[in-house]
Amino acid sequence: MKQNVSRNRVLMAIALTLLGVYALMSFLGVNSSLDRLQDAESDLVELNRKLDDIRQLSSAPRIAAFDLELPDAILNRITDAIRTAGLPADALSNQVPMTPQRVGQTDFLLRKIEITLAHAPLAKIVAFCDALKDESTGSVVRDLNLSEPKMSGSTETWRAQMTLTQMIFSPKSDS
Numbered sequence: 001m002k003q004n005v006s007r008n009r010v011l012m013a014i015a016l017t018l019l020g021v022y023a024l025m026s027f028l029g030v031n032s033s034l035d036r037l038q039d040a041e042s043d044l045v046e047l048n049r050k051l052d053d054i055r056q057l058s059s060a061p062r063i064a065a066f067d068l069e070l071p072d073a074i075l076n077r078i079t080d081a082i083r084t085a086g087l088p089a090d091a092l093s094n095q096v097p098m099t100p101q102r103v104g105q106t107d108f109l110l111r112k113i114e115i116t117l118a119h120a121p122l123a124k125i126v127a128f129c130d131a132l133k134d135e136s137t138g139s140v141v142r143d144l145n146l147s148e149p150k151m152s153g154s155t156e157t158w159r160a161q162m163t164l165t166q167m168i169f170s171p172k173s174d175s
Helices: 002-058 071-086 122-132
Strands: 094-097 108-121 139-152 154-171
Touching: 071 094, 071 122, 071 154, 094 122, 094 154, 108 122, 122 154
Parallel strands: none
Antiparallel strands: 094 108, 108 154, 139 154
C-alpha cells in the first residue's frame, strides 16, 4: 500500500509537471500570439497611413511647374504650337491669361489661359492641343469647345475655344 501511495504521488508529480509544462507552453504561445498581433496592428497603422498618403497623392496634380510661366513665354509656346500643328499664323483669334488661383487648400496654383482659334480642321486643332502640353511647365489643355462648323472645300473646319491650364507648385506660407 505504501508502494501504491508512493507510486500515486510520483504519477501525480509527473502529471502536475506535465500540466505545468503545458501551461508554460500555452502561456508562451499566447505571448507569441500577442507579439504577432501587436506587430500586425502596427503594420495596419502604417498601411493606413500609406493609403492616406496615396489617396492624397492621387488627388494631387500629376504635372506641375515650380515657376509661373511669363505671358511672353505662353504666347511663344502658343505660336510654336500653331506652327507645329500646321495652322496658319493668323489662326489665333484670342488668348487671355487669367490670374492664378489656389487649388483648394493645396500647395498648388492653377492659371487658366483662354484660347480661341479661327476655323481650322479638327485634326489640326487636336495637333495644336497636343503641342501645347508641356509637363515641365505643368501645362495641359483641359477644356475644348468646338462650334460653328463650316465646309471649306471638302474639309470641315471648326471654331475652337479651349482652356490651357498651368499647374504651379507654390507652397502656402505658414504666416
